[in-house]
Amino acid sequence: MLIEIPDPSLVLLIGPSGAGKTTFARRHFRATEVLASDAFRALVSDDEGVKDADSDAFQALRFVAAKRLRRGRLTVIDATNVRPRSRRPFVALALVRDLPVIAVVFDLPQAVRQARNLAHRALPAEVLEQQARGAGDSLPVLRQEGVSQVYVLDSEQAVEEAIVRRRPIAVRPAIAPGTPAGTASVRQLELLEP
Numbered sequence: 437m438l439i440e441i442p443d444p445s446l447v448l449l450i451g452p453s454g455a456g457k458t459t460f461a462r463r464h465f466r467a468t469e470v471l472a473s474d475a476f477r478a479l480v481s482d483d484e485g486v487k488d489a490d491s492d493a494f495q496a497l498r499f500v501a502a503k504r505l506r507r508g509r510l511t512v513i514d515a516t517n518v519r520p521r522s523r524r525p526f527v528a529l530a531l532v533r534d535l536p537v538i539a540v541v542f543d544l545p546q547a548v549r550q551a552r553n554l555a556h557r558a559l560p561a562e563v564l565e566q567q568a569r570g571a572g573d574s575l576p577v578l579r580q581e582g583v584s585q586v587y588v589l590d591s592e593q594a595v596e597e598a599i600v601r602r603r604p605i606a607v608r609p610a611i612a613p614g615t616p617a618g619t620a621s622v623r624q625l626e627l628l629e630p
Contacts, residue, residue, distance in 0.1 A: 437594055439464075439587045441538055443602040444508045446501070446530035448583070450517040450574060451542025452549055452567035454556030456595050460540070461514045464600040471497050471504075473515035498525055505533050508607040518570030520581060527582045535607065536584040541571055543590045 441447060447465075449457040461470045474484035476497040481489035497513070504511040511530075517523050530537045544552075546568070553564050578586050589595045 437587065437589070437598050439538075439540060439598055439600045440585070441510070441600055441602050442536045442605045444505070444510045444605070444607055445536040445538055446505060446526060447510070447512040447538045447540065448517050448523060448526060449512065449514050449540050449542070450523075451544070451571050452518070452553075452564050453516060453559055454552040454564075455542035455544055455549065456552070456592075457514050457542055460542075460589075460595060460598070461512055464598075465510070465512050469504075469510050470512045470514050471501055473497060473513075498529070501526060502529050505529050505535055508533075508535075510602075516567050516570075518567050518574060520574070520577065523574075523581060531582050533607070536605075537582055539574075539578050539583045539586045541575060541578075541586060541588045542595065543568075543571060543575075543588050544592065544595075545590075548592055 449461060451457055458472060458474070461472070473490075473493060476493040477486055477489045478484040480492040480496060483489075494515075497515075501511050501513065513526050515522070517526075527537050546565075549564060549568055550561070553559055553561075575586065575588065587598075589598060
C-alpha cells in the first residue's frame with residue numbers, strides 16, 4: 437500500500453498496544469518527527485509503562501506537537517489514539533495551522549494482536565481488545581473529526597509492505613509570537629487534557 441504523507445502534516449498512528457506502530461514509525465519517519473507516548477511517559481516518570489504519568493506525559497507531548505506544527509514540521513503521534521477525545525487535541529493543533537491530518541490505522545487480526553501483546557507488554561486481554569474495538573470504531577468517524585486521509589493496515593503483510601511517500605506542500609507562515617491573533621487559541625489547545 438502506498439501511503440502519501442503531505443509534508444508538513446500531522447500523522448496519527450492509531451491502534452492497540454503492540455500493533456507495530458512504533459516499529460512502523462521508526463522505519464518510515466525521522467526520530468525527530470515521531471512523538472511517542474511511551475517516550476514522553478519515560479521522560480516525566482523514568483518508566484514508559486507508568487499509566488499514572490499519562491496526564492503529564494500527554495501535556496508535554498501536546499506542547500511539543502504544537503511547537504513542531506507551528507514551525508511547519510511533519511509531526512507523527514505514536515500513541516494508541518483509539519478514542520476521539522485522545523485524538524481531538526492533536527487534530528485541533530493541526531487544523532488551527534491549516535495542516536492536513538493523516539491517520540494510519542493498525543487493524544490487525546486478533547491472533548496477531550494477542551501474540552504481539554505477549555511479546556510486547558502483556559496487557560490484560562480485555563484491555564487489548566478494548567483498544568482494538570476503539571480503533572475499529574474510529575474508522576467511520578475519523579473524517580468527521582477532521583482527518584483528511586485514512587490508511588488501514590489490516591495484516592502484518594500490509595504493515596511490512598507499506599510504502600510511505602512524502603509530498604511537499606506549501607504552508608502559511610506561523611503567526612508571530614506575542615501577536616493577539618491566534619496566540620490565545622494555540623495556548624488553549626496546548627493545554628487540553630487527553
